[in-house]
Amino acid sequence: MDPFRLKFGYIQTLDRFFRPRTLNAALKAMKAGALPTEGFAWTMNSLKPVLEEPWDFRAFDRILASKELDFGSAKILMELFERMTGHPDFETALYAAESINFIESHYAKKIHQASALADGWMLARLYLKMAVLNASRPSIRRYYGLEALKASRPEPRRPLKLQDLLLRLAAYRVLEQPDRALSLLNQAEKAGVAHPRLTLARAQLAFEAGRAGEVARLMNLARSQGASGRYRKLIDFWNTGEQR
Amino acid sequence: MKFHRRYRPGLEIFTILLLVWAVNLWFFKDPAYESWSGLPYFLVPALFAGFYGTFLSLWAAGASLLIVSLWFLPGGGTDVGRLVPGFLAGLTLTTLVLFLRSLFMDQTQRYRSRFRDLVGRNRRLEVENATLAVVAHTLETRIAKQRRSLRFLVNKLNALDRGNLPQALEEILEMVHIFIGAEKASFWRYEAAERSLVLTAFRGWEESDRGPTTQPADGTIPGWVCRNGQPFSLRMAVEQDHFSKLNPRHHLLTYPLRMGERIWGVLNVEAMPFVQYSLHAETMLEVILKLAEKSLKPIIERELRFRDQESNLRTGLPLATLLIRILGEELLRTGQRQGSLSLVVIEVANSEVLMDRAGAAAFQQTLARLATLLRNSAGPGTEVFHGREDHQLALYLTDRDTDGTALFALELLGKIQSQSWTCGTETVQLEILIGYDISRQGQDDPEKLLLNAERLIQLQRQ
Incomplete structure (x- = not known):
């Protein structure tokens, strides 16, 4: 049979088949034989972004109900819901407010669990996430930023671990305290803690201060320290203006 | 269980041969089944060949020969030569059974192998499915991936x-x-x-x-x-x-x-x-x-x-003077590209009644809302102006012929009538009159277009 007809024939006869709304439904329908493989491929490639208007509130419900709501998605949804609270339609604004509440409760529960386990590092990370989620509310952001610093306070006479340093640096960024971040980096340097990620953190501070020359120098340093993975592209960009 | 599996075939060989020998000894006055060429003894290996294969059939053959040889002890009185045909028959049958068994085992082996492959494939498909489900779920819910589409x-x-x-x-x-x-x-x-x-x-x-x-x-x-x-x-x-x-x-x-x-x-x-x-x-x-x-x-x-141009303070709409100026510019452009330009004027015929009931300010707000509907109906980038009268609005459309403009006017009328309007706090009915004129290839002047559109409205008033 003509391969063209096999594939594109599905589109021509779209109405004869079950029309799944979600990718998971398409996968289940395909496994059950209610949808050809072309149908699954078509659904996958035609996925409507949830942020596209008109909004599909059922899609928002599905995502919020998911056990593994990833932080990146939560952050984007928070931004959207904050904008939506200003919508002229009361129902839409109310939905947005409730959704914001839901996301905050989701993380508040995790904070409570981490507190009960006395897991300081996890607690600090969660506070930091809450600070980022409340980026548009300076007072709340500041509160969570300070809590993150409190929770990640290093134990006396214990050497600073890299992950603690990075967490505290992120908290200072959230609190918009670049001087304190720089001071922490200097302390780490004095204590002999050297790592490409710390150099990159220093480069980030220079970037935010508009010191392009210093950024380029620090990128070279990070490269010589062996920065790899996703940072390699960034380093190459600053060194050559191109990404390899 | 292991003991049972390991020693069972041996026990079976021994038991069956003992049985055959015991039957031979007590029931038949025919040492070594001489009249049958010793067949009962020589069939036992064939039996074991069918169930257990070559190795155990050899053991069974050895055991059979051992049992048979007991009949050849001094004083047994058995003629070995008479047992040869039976032996050969037993051997032939055993060989045949072994051959058939190997055919059967090959087929079984092939089925087993295929079954193993299918089970393996099934397992891999299950894993793929589970992975696909995870990927599908991730694609759906990972908004960060969706938003840069x-x-x-x-x-x-x-x-x-x-x-x-x-x-x-x-x-x-x-x-x-x-x-x-x-x-x-x-x-x-x-x-x-x-x-x-x-x-x-x-x-x-x-x-x-x-x-x-x-x-x-x-x-x-x-x-x-x-x-x-x-x-x-x-x-x-x-x-x-x-x-x-x-x-x-x-x-x-x-x-x-x-x-x-x-x-x-x-x-x-x-x-x-x-x-x-x-x-x-x-x-x-x-x-x-x-x-x-x-x-x-x-x-x-x-x-x-429109920057720094005069507009109505209440409605925010540009005045008719700007309409005339812009129409002039648009007519020039229309002429250059040999297109057409239609001017549509919309009048609220019962404006006096509405103003008496709700006041001029409320009426102007209603006009502003009407302007929004006109803008949405005419399409992106359309600007709505005040007409020469306060209770008139005007807009222009490009590249529509007479039928197109008439259809637009009719659809507009339908949209206005189907919507509910308020003036102040009251729900009111807007009586709308629409007039229009079309200029082809920019061959008219703006005042003439406006006059013709207003004339059409006047005709409807009568």
Whole structure:
């Protein structure tokens, strides 16, 4: 049979088949034989972004109900819901407010669990996430930023671990305290803690201060320290203006 | 169990042969089954060949021969020669059974092998399915992956020409936020004559970021970008000292926005995540602005026309004097491209009654809402004006013939009648009269168009 007809024939006869709304439904329908493989491929490639208007509130419900709501998605949804609270339609604004509440409760529960386990590092990370989620509310952001610093306070006479340093640096960024971040980096340097990620953190501070020359120098340093993975592209960009 | 499996065949051989021998000994006066050529003994290996295969059939054969040989002990009286046919028959049968068994076992082996393969494949498919389900779920729920989709970009770009300039610029700033992660960004309009840049739109700014809404074009990065028509990226300050002197601190990416041959202004990105500052971000910004320029051009031109013009204070709509002027410009353009221009005038016939009941201010607000409906009906970029009378609105359409304009007028009437209107606090009915005229190839003047449209309305009044 003509391969063209096999594939594109599905589109021509779209109405004869079950029309799944979600990718998971398409996968289940395909496994059950209610949808050809072309149908699954078509659904996958035609996925409507949830942020596209008109909004599909059922899609928002599905995502919020998911056990593994990833932080990146939560952050984007928070931004959207904050904008939506200003919508002229009361129902839409109310939905947005409730959704914001839901996301905050989701993380508040995790904070409570981490507190009960006395897991300081996890607690600090969660506070930091809450600070980022409340980026548009300076007072709340500041509160969570300070809590993150409190929770990640290093134990006396214990050497600073890299992950603690990075967490505290992120908290200072959230609190918009670049001087304190720089001071922490200097302390780490004095204590002999050297790592490409710390150099990159220093480069980030220079970037935010508009010191392009210093950024380029620090990128070279990070490269010589062996920065790899996703940072390699960034380093190459600053060194050559191109990404390899 | 192991003991049972290991020693069972041996026990079976022994038991069966013992049984045959015992039967031979007590029931038959036929030592070694001589009259049958010893067949019962020589059939036992064939039996074991069928169930257990070559090895155990050899054991059974050995055991049979041992049992048979007991009959040849001194005083047994058995003729060995008479047992040979039986032996040969037993051997032949055993060989045949072994052959058939091996055929059967081969087939069984093939089925087993195929079954193993299928089970293995099934297992792999299950794993693939589970993985696919996870990927599908992730694709659906991972919004970060969805939001930078091309489709999202296209829809945003298509939405640009539906609003006014501030709305369009905000949409672009949102796209910049979504596609390159810009946390703070702004548009500055270039005023070449005054050598300054005026803040036109911003996104992500906090209270502390708000400062003067103008900045000089000399000695600043945005000014340099406007004068040279070249984009600026912070990494350029590494290579050229000149930029370091211009204080690039709040200018991570500054790109010009062109309107035809001239530079309208700049888009400035003040803050973005360090890890996203990349060649991709630079390219993406260029793409967004290039694509947006086409939609922005008519909006900006319209804004330029309407800037500083008189408009009705209550409705915010431009006055009829501006309508006449713009019609003149549009007719010239229509003439050049040999198109057509239609002027549509909408009159609220019961305006006096409405004004008496609710007041002039309330009526003007109703007119403003009516203007919104007209704008939405006529399509993106349509401007609605006041007519010569206060209770009239007017708009122009391009490249529609008489039928097209008449159809538009009819559809408009239907939309107005189907909607409920309020004037003040009362729900009212709007009595609408519509007049129109069409100019082909720009061959009329604006006053004539307006007069003809008003005449049509007058006819309807009678």
